Amino acid sequence: MQKVTDNIFLLVIFAMLGTFILAAAFILFFVQYQRRLTAQKEAMQKAELDHSEKLLHATLLSQEEERKRIGRDLHDDVGASLSNLKMIMAQTIQSADEKPVYKPLIDNIITSVRSISHALSPPGLALFGLENTLHELFDTFNAAGMLHVQFENGLAGKLDSFNEQTSLALYRIIQELLTNTIKHAEAKNVIIKTFTEADINIISFQDDGKGLSSAEGKKPGMGMQNVEARLRMIGGFSEMPTTEKGFLIKISVPE
Amino acid sequence: MDAKFFMQFTVPISILLPIFLGLVKYRTLRQPAKIILLYVIVSALANGFSIIISKYGHMNNMPVVHVYTVVEVLIIMTYYKAVLEHRKKNSLYLSIAIIFTVVSIVNALFFQSIYLYNSYTRSLEAIICLLFAINYFAKAASAPSTHKVLKEADFYFNAGFFLYFSGALMLFIFSNFVIQNLKSPDYLIIWAIHAGLVLLMYLLFSIGFLLCKK
Numbered sequence: 001m002q003k004v005t006d007n008i009f010l011l012v013i014f015a016m017l018g019t020f021i022l023a024a025a026f027i028l029f030f031v032q033y034q035r036r037l038t039a040q041k042e043a044m045q046k047a048e049l050d051h052s053e054k055l056l057h058a059t060l061l062s063q064e065e066e067r068k069r070i071g072r073d074l075h076d077d078v079g080a081s082l083s084n085l086k087m088i089m090a091q092t093i094q095s096a097d098e099k100p101v102y103k104p105l106i107d108n109i110i111t112s113v114r115s116i117s118h119a120l121s122p123p124g125l126a127l128f129g130l131e132n133t134l135h136e137l138f139d140t141f142n143a144a145g146m147l148h149v150q151f152e153n154g155l156a157g158k159l160d161s162f163n164e165q166t167s168l169a170l171y172r173i174i175q176e177l178l179t180n181t182i183k184h185a186e187a188k189n190v191i192i193k194t195f196t197e198a199d200i201n202i203i204s205f206q207d208d209g210k211g212l213s214s215a216e217g218k219k220p221g222m223g224m225q226n227v228e229a230r231l232r233m234i235g236g237f238s239e240m241p242t243t244e245k246g247f248l249i250k251i252s253v254p255e
Numbered sequence: 256m257d258a259k260f261f262m263q264f265t266v267p268i269s270i271l272l273p274i275f276l277g278l279v280k281y282r283t284l285r286q287p288a289k290i291i292l293l294y295v296i297v298s299a300l301a302n303g304f305s306i307i308i309s310k311y312g313h314m315n316n317m318p319v320v321h322v323y324t325v326v327e328v329l330i331i332m333t334y335y336k337a338v339l340e341h342r343k344k345n346s347l348y349l350s351i352a353i354i355f356t357v358v359s360i361v362n363a364l365f366f367q368s369i370y371l372y373n374s375y376t377r378s379l380e381a382i383i384c385l386l387f388a389i390n391y392f393a394k395a396a397s398a399p400s401t402h403k404v405l406k407e408a409d410f411y412f413n414a415g416f417f418l419y420f421s422g423a424l425m426l427f428i429f430s431n432f433v434i435q436n437l438k439s440p441d442y443l444i445i446w447a448i449h450a451g452l453v454l455l456m457y458l459l460f461s462i463g464f465l466l467c468k469k
Binding site: 008009011012013015016017018019020022023024026027030031033034037038 | 395402417418421424426433444449
């Protein structure tokens with residue numbers, strides 16, 4: 001039998017290096033696998049997010065369409081029918097001594113139907129532009145007496161140049177913010193300003209209410225989620241700088 | 256730089272880097288990282304003591320290695336218990352700790368004297384640590400979250416143990432052959448490679464400490 005002349009020095013070196021290389025390769029493969037897995041998971045999450053965003057946009061769009069249709073039907077069909085009814089009743093009931101009790105009743109219904117249809121879909125937006133429609137909205141809130149809304153428009157003329165989708169989104173956002181203020185803020189006054197800052201159109205909304213608690217600031221409610229969804233839909237974004245009193249939101253609107 | 260200087264000066268001094276970083280970032284360390292800090296401090300003390308008694312006391316330092324092996328296993332197992340969060344498997348960790356301690360004592364009393372290198376228990380230690388390290392990788396691979404593993408301190412602590420023990424396992428197995436059959440410089444080269452693995456482990460621990468965040 002031939003004598004074994006293996007060098008133990010080399011054998012130990014090979015064994016050490018061999019196991020070390022195996023371990024290093026294992027770690028490298030593990031890192032690569034983790035990276036690929038992470039990338040896949042991130043891509044899936046992004047796809048899910050995009051999908052839900054698209055769904056939300058579609059929901060908001062169809063909601064607006066539906067509101068428009070119901071508003072139009074209420075205004076054109078129900079409103080017109082009520083006006084006809086008023087005329088017919090005026091012709092039928094001619095008795096002079098009889099007080100026309102039905103008249104204020106029908107007038108009230110017509111007014112209610114009109115205001116509901118306007119609230120569902122602001123008709124002035126297409127006809128008179130965002131600026132006038134906003135003034136009309138603020139007048140309604142001021143007339144109700146629950147809130148004093150002050151509007152300082154530094155974007156005169158520019159507000160009306162936004163396309164229909166942007167105008168409607170901004171109108172809904174401000175409507176939502178005002179409703180939120182009444183519901184949660186315990187505020188008396190709201191100041192809405194529009195201006196340009198570094199070539200970006202800004203709408204700032206500030207109330208003098210109790211402001212957001214830190215928990216509310218981190219987790220927005222349905223109303224604020226709607227505001228954010230509408231903003232994303234038109235390519236805008238918002239920030240909520242800290243303010244001494246009340247709630248402040250700055251909305252950046254694309255051209 | 257010769258192999259002796261590398262082994263007796265560079266590598267022992269390099270342990271100060273993870274200790275320094277661990278102490279600087281102590282407030283940000285979670286429990287597993289604190290155990291690693293304890294591990295490097297104990298290693299530094301054991302190394303220092305071992306060097307002092309062999310170099311200045313001219314005594315055999317193998318008894319230190321025997322005791323250190325048991326302490327090292329216990330600390331590393333505490334680390335893996337914390338990082339793998341096997342609350343239901345407390346008995347497993349306890350059993351391994353007790354069995355390993357008993358095996359080490361039996362080995363020192365009947366098989367490998369405390370004045371000889373404890374290659375059996377060192378090899379067994381390396382195998383136990385490698386199994387726990389693989390367990391960590393398995394757990395990390397099946398984690399549902401999309402965390403980035405390269406930004407996790409525990410990945411570097413675990414990689415340090417995994418690379419060190421995988422490289423050192425063969426040396427532990429053949430250590431008594433190496434001590435008996437090889438003369439300098441071959442003998443020194445092999446232990447210098449071991450010192451290189453230790454250095455790599457300390458560097459990975461240092462990266463781990465740097466990545467610790469509150």
